[in-house]
Amino acid sequence: MLRPKTKSSSMRGAFYRKSFIWFLLTASIPGLITGIFIYTFSKAQIEQDLSDLHQNQIDQRVKNIDDQLSYLELDLAHWAFHSRFGWELADLDFVYHFQETWDISRTLNILQGSHPLIDDVVLYVDREQPVLFRTGYRLPTEEEIDLYRGLLSDRRHVYWQYELADIAAQEEASPHAYAANKIRLVHKVPGESSPRFGILTVTVKADKLVNLLKTMTPYNEGITFLMDRDGYVIASDSPQGGQDVHHALRASILAHRENGQGEGRGTFLWDWSDMTYSVSYGSMKRIESDWTYVSAAPLTAITSPVIRLSNIIITVSLSVLLLGLLLSWVASNWIYMPIRRLLTKMTVDADTELEKLDEFQFLESQWSSLADQRLILERRLNEQLHNLRNSFLLQLIQGHLYAYSEGDLHRQMERYGWKVDQHRYYILRFQLTGFDSLKGRFSAGDEALVTFVAFNIIEELAAETFQQFGVMNFHDLSVAMFLLSHIDEEEREKLRVFGDRAAQQIHKLLGLNVTITVSRAIDYLRETPEAYMEVERFSGYRKFSNQYQFIRIDEIPADSIAEDTGGYPFAKEQDILQALRSGKQGEAEKLVAQFLDELLARQDTEIYVQQGMLQLLGSIQHMILQSGINIFRLYEGENLFEHLSQIREPNKMLTWMQKRVIRPYIEERESRASRQLKEIVDQTVDYIHENYMNDISLDECAERVGTNSYTLSRLFKQTTGVNFIDYVTNIRIEKAKELLLHPNKRINEIAAEVGYQQRYFNRIFKKHVGVTPGQFREISLQAVEQSKN
Incomplete structure (x- = not known):
């Protein structure tokens, strides 16, 4: 590549001069102006912006808490309506039906682990002998019975329940009086109907709830708590020695709401102990209850960094002003170095071009020229790539690339874009x-x-x-x-x-x-x-x-694949037949010559060669018959075996085979069409419908319709879309569904009527329907009763 004719390697153009001037301006002036502006004009605005940012953060975190609790409510409601907690629990013998008892315990464990806020899950069934599930099955104590019957007697179906204490009692309790109370979410079961005989309760982890509340005080100096509509504190971040400020803030919130500002949400400044707080509160809708969140952050924690930052910016900007003047000169030379090296690679008269254009305009013109050339070459290559790919594939499948290794073939295909x-x-x-x-x-x-x-x-x-x-x-x-x-x-x-x-x-x-x-x-x-x-x-x-x-x-x-016995050129025969199937006349004629040469090489007696050629003729005619061509019409009724048996010379055998056998077949080669034996499949389907209750096999049906099991299986799948076994199973399952709607029939009787043993019937029914026969009967009968009601 030729280098440009430049005056010196350190030549600089208009771009260098302009960039050096701009470096001087941008490195010094903006920093100083920014510091003064922030200190003079932006303090109040930044305070307001930070306060708004604080409020937005609180809104996002409140939404997160609300979403967590809403998900907990929705998840419990989902499980309360689950069939596992249906009416059958009222009379279920939990000792005898130990599997059902184990399933209930496992379900409660799943529910307990489904949400990080869940501390404990309890299922209480109130009947003559009450039952309590807390991860395991046991009988409740009298104290527990009184507790859960009190929860069950509440008129509400779903509600939050927590231990309430007035604010004075909370203040006198301990430095941690504002920790979260024991909060329960109660849902009566069964969920879909009444009366309800039990309850499903979820106890919230107090420490997890408090940690969520702490996210609303990002400065680690604030106050956060939840209270209900009556002003009772439900949970608090409980700062050490903070009872007074909690009490005062709670009173301010209640007063704020009573003055007509309590609907929805609100924000106000609150002074306490020579400190100003930014207080945010709002409503959090819960089931059968309204909670109010309160977050108070010290305003000084928000605004004090602004003043300190402004002073730092002014000081640093003055220092950077002097350093920037020196660094601008060094940086402009350093940045310009790659441009200078790039200019030296251009194969044009750079002196002449740079007199008209700056450096980047010059580089842009050269880049455009190279891009145009690349597109032209790429278009030409793409026009030929398709043909090159097909040519490569033809050589690959025809075996012309046998000398290439696997790695060479991989690289060749990747070169063509694969x-x-x-x-x-x-x-x-x-x-x-x-x-x-x-x-x-x-x-x-x-x-x-x-x-x-x-x-x-x-x-x-x-x-x-x-x-x-x-x-x-x-x-x-x-x-x-x-x-x-x-x-x-x-x-x-x-x-x-x-x-x-x-x-x-x-x-x-x-x-x-x-x-x-x-x-x-x-x-x-x-x-x-x-x-x-x-x-x-x-x-x-x-x-x-x-x-x-x-x-x-x-x-x-x-x-179905023929084996080569070694005494007869079976492999060459298969190649000849394959060439004929593919319509390759020249290849077939050459292969016949090679076939004859192998016969002569193995045994050159006349009778062996003649018998070998007669065997080949029979194989060819067999292949022709398989292809659907009428041999009598193809060869005009001529007895080919008789003619071939009269030929004694090998060369004449070869010429006759090529002209009288191969060439007529190639000329007459046409599609082999087949028709589905639909009558066979129809007979089989009718037989299945009449005898599904008996032991039916594919071989039996194939024998009845006069074919083999393989052919019948393939035709059956092609006609009905499913295989034989699946079709029989579907017929039996549908008939079993009809019989299960009769409550007087026992399941073992139904299994026998549809051709199954009961144990196998239960497994196959659940595999196809998703539930056991007993569960299907129960669900279906319940649906019938509901439709009548």
Whole structure:
């Protein structure tokens, strides 16, 4: 890179001169002016602002306290209406039903730990033999019975209760007389109806409540307390020796309210012992009660720092004035140094440019020029990036990159913009079928055009569904997609939905059917070629009944994969069949030649080679039959086995196989369509409805309709949307619900009528419904009674 033609490396422009002057002004003058202004004019305003800030802080902290208590009230009300504390507690034998007793104790423990203000939770059930729960079950004492019956006799349903004492008694008690009283929140149970036979009480932690009150005195010198509508102090921060000031402040608040200023909230200044307090008070609405909070902060604690700060600012500003003059010169040179270094990197005539522009204008013009060049290059790269990605993926899945290590492949993909760390990969193959059946819409040779349209549809839908993917067009009525998925994501359902949408759009626009084959999850990029070959092979596992099929290789039984015995080139045969399924004529013809070479290499006798070729012909015809093509029509009724058995020379066998077997099949290749055997599923559903009370198995139903259990299971899931076992279970559960509405039927009888043993019936019913059969019967019967009332 060329350096600019400058007069010297220390050349300075207009920006340097201007910045040095501004440094001198900004470093000295503002500080001095600020100190004088604050001291002269802003003291009163700052005092008012700080007082307002203090009030705002109090409002926020009061809101926090109110929210805590409101949450406590709401939480208790929620539990009081819980079915756990319903009418059954009035007659429940807590000793016999120990599980219910344990559940109640556990519920109370959960309630006690649900809020930091809760100190104790008590459930009292008033009946002939009263019962008391305090984390555990026990019988209450006479004193406790009197206490809780007194709380239960109160006309209010939900209310706060605390031990009251007049202010004089509180003052005479001790230096801590203003600590929080014992405060309870009482809720009668059951909550949804009356009369009520018990109460649920929550005792508030006194120390936690006092700590919340202390947050309203941020200066640690104030006074804070709560009192009820009658003026009784409920809780206080209780400063040592502060009874007199509490008494006087309480009297002032009451007088303030009696003078017509007590509604809502208020703020006023209050003098006590040569000290002025900023007093804030307000109402805190509670259930069946109105509380008043009071916070008093010394005003001198708010304003004294202002005067001290103003004096400090003036003193420091005068000192900084002299130091700033020196530092401004040093700092301007230091700050300008990076600019000077940057100017030396420019590849233009800096002398000429700096005569017209200051330094930053010059740098801006150079930056704009570089940015324009970058955008042009980036646009050109993006135009080619898509093609480069697809070219790389084609080489990857076809095995041309076998020499690359896993790390090399990762770096190559990252270079093309993919994120591959912590990812796994899938290959989807879309095979378009039914091209030859489109009468008049497309002509021979339009396969590439049709594939291109399908390719665009798949690419657009994939962009809406996935973040990282690549779509490859093979121009032979097949399209492949390479998908990157994070290892923490579950793509099974997303792939199915995407496949359904793609098949629907292709069928709607082109009239073609689609077979989608999805590979197993690929953990390493080097496994991609093998995975793609497996996808191509398993594309032939499409059933004959459906037009659109979605095939997941990991769902295909392992025993359906042929094993290589070693005596016959099974692997090469599978490659030939896969090439034929994919419509690759040239590759299939080459593979047949290789197949013949392997036969000759293993056993060059005529009968072995002939039998091997006859076996290959049988496999090819079997594959053709599986693909749905009529062999008699394809080969015009010719007996291929007879012709092949008459050929004696290997080269003639190869030529005949290529011309008479492979090429006609490639020319006639079309979609294999399948139809659902809906009648089979309907018969199975009818049988389930008639025999749900008996032991029904999938094998039994498959035998009745004349198929195997695997086929029936798949067809059943595709038709009904649920698998066989879930469908039978749902029928039995719905019938059990109907029978549970009859109160005279016992649960074990109902279990037998729907085909279950009682113990298993209870477990399966709770799993599907969420409650046990007994609970369901009780809830349903209660609902029926309520609807009648």
